[in-house]
Amino acid sequence: MPVIRVLPPELINQIAAGEVIERPSSVVKELVENSLDAGATRVEVDIEQGGARLIRVRDDGGGIAPDELPLAVASHATSKIGSFDDLEHVASMGFRGEALASVSSVARFALTSRARGAEAAFRIEVDGGKLQAARPAQHPPGTSVEVRDLFYNVPARRKFMRAERTEFAHIDDLLKSLALARSGVEFRLSHNGKPVRVWKAARDEQAALARVADVLGEEFPERSLRIDHAAAGLRLSGWVGLPTASRGQPDSQFFYVNGRLVRDRVVAHAVRQAYADVLFHGRHPAFVLYLELDPVGVDVNVHPAKHEVRFREQRLVHDFLFRSLHEALAQTRAGQAMQPAA
């Protein structure tokens, strides 16, 4: 007879890590989302060797009280929800309380933080799931997380890591999507000591559009329309690419639901339909769109990495998106028809 046993916590965390920590960029995603949840106005990401050697994320957010540092790396420990009701209303990027526990079980991990208003900073280290006691450290208000030698104790995962350039490209793409999600936050990215991206906080719409242009191409602003449309408790804003901004690949599509980049069937269908009669077959629209709605209307607890959401009223959301986009595109069709052919 096989014996049933409860798994040791380190193994539980390593199994959980398998769900969300696929590659270095997944670590960056979790860490930067934590910084944003902590109210950071500045997030700095330093990468070495595509993230295989080092991932460091530094922020100026609210920080963590010294006695809570060990809890931050414990599994199912979070400051973001405390009840089922909270889960239904969750507006933060995180809420599962699993990311730091997972990451610290598959890397050499350090967390240094100085809580808002505190005099001193403290640091804890976790080596492959083993926690070391907190000790005083130097750090400005905010938090730094260092993840070294990712998957050093999970050879199967380490083997699946791609070339340094490929892994860094994933991180760069991820950072672009986060930078578009929060144009009011400053982001910096460096690789092997060289600055790669600097996005200063955008204070107005023009600056926000400049950041969009930086990611989608300098010609995007003049090939897109600003949209801002609200109805039935839904608001859609952002930039809708004109047919002239379309691409051969669906690589310039950013759709955020309450600040979270998502891939969603309902959204994809509405967008496709809205563009159906203005785009040639095989062309993909470019857009940066922000849908905002009451968090109760959308379930974010669908996928561990939270790439997916489920709308409570799918039909309503679909028709709102379709109509908003279709109308915007219809206006340009009329406008273009009146202009002499170029």
Ligand code: ADP
């Ligand atoms: P979750 O984000 O789902 O709550 P995590 O494992 O990512 O779970 O983080 C655990 C907790 O650690 C968070 O709830 C938060 O209280 C704290 N934390 C993590 N990163 C930061 C940070 N950069 N700044 C402040 N607090 C943080």
Ligand code: MG
């Ligand atoms: Mg988190």
